[in-house]
Amino acid sequence: MEKESDEEKRYRFFPLLPGDNPKKNDVVGEAGNFIENLELNIENAGMFKIMGTNPEKTFLISGPPGVGKTYGIQALNNHMNKRIKKDLFSQDSKIDLSELGVLCYPYDIGRYGTAFINRGSRIVQAFFDNCFYMASKGINVLAYMDEVDALLSDRKNQFQSHKEDAKVLETIMKNMQIAHDTDNMYVVLMTNLEEMCDKAAIRAGRIDARIELKLPIDEERRFSFVKAIKKVNKNAGYKVIRGANIDNLVEMSNNFSYADIFQVVENSVKKRVKELIISDRRIVQNCYVAGKRLEDGLKEHAISFKLKESRKIGFCR
Secondary structure, three states: OOOOOHHHHOOOOOOOOOOOOOOHHHOOHHHHHHHHHHHHHHHOHHHHHHOOOOOOOEEEEEOOOOOOHHHHHHHHHHHHOOOOOOOOOOOOOOOOHHHOOOEEEEEOOOOOOOOOOOOHHHHHHHHHHHHHHHHHOOOOEEEEEOOHHHOOEOOOOOOOOOHHHHHHHHHHHHHHHHHHOOOOEEEEEEEOOHHHEOHHHHOEOOEOEEEEOOOOOHHHHHHHHHHHHHHHHHHHOOOOEEOOOHHHHHHHOOOOOHHHHHHHHHHHHHHHHHHHHHOOOOOOOOOOEEHHHHHHHHHHHHHHOOOOHHHHHHHOO
């Protein structure tokens, strides 16, 4: 066996730590349906086997940025591990396996990727080996890889420029098949660019379920604006944002993502804070953000992030 390099030793794999937020009921729309279905499969694997089949174990989640792909996994992790202390995975903590709902292992494309020529596939394999080992201990394991189009690029296109890219692709496909035959093992692949992925890598049989997450509809945007405003007010301990016209915000934000909405609210408050600082006014609990500022912030966000023209329809009323 080839000796592990000093560089590779830096790439240890750690599970996502559970926390208080986001909560499962914070995730709405198709993202909410996805994590509901994923939890059902994980917690009821035995029921599927009794009836001669297996739970869904491998998933491809596609959709534009900011629609809840990673956010949903974080919420599921918090929900299924809500009995666990936050310091569970610290060096001095002992793991009580009975308390674990699921171990969620992220594959960080930015950190691991294919950083080392002739070593990218080995790092990917080490990631899966770690996950399979934990699953062999009777623990439910969810391995998830975001921006997976960077690793599963189509073998026919020009972007797969090095033979190591092909080795990484083959390594992932092989381990997706192994995951089907491994108890307690689940894999989620996430991408903004499904069309860039190798068709064989995401074919039926290798992927059990393909879910497309779309931009939020009116009702989902309404929920998100209310949630974002409540979050700011709760953090401050008083009603910072006052008089917001949620109907106007929903109408003006057609085709905004969840991430867009939360950033509009956060940035509107930040802008107000900066104004108070520049004017030498003390920030006290009677300082607030008028709801109209959110509408102005929404327009600025659309311009700043060069959002589609359809997002500006609501500006002209």
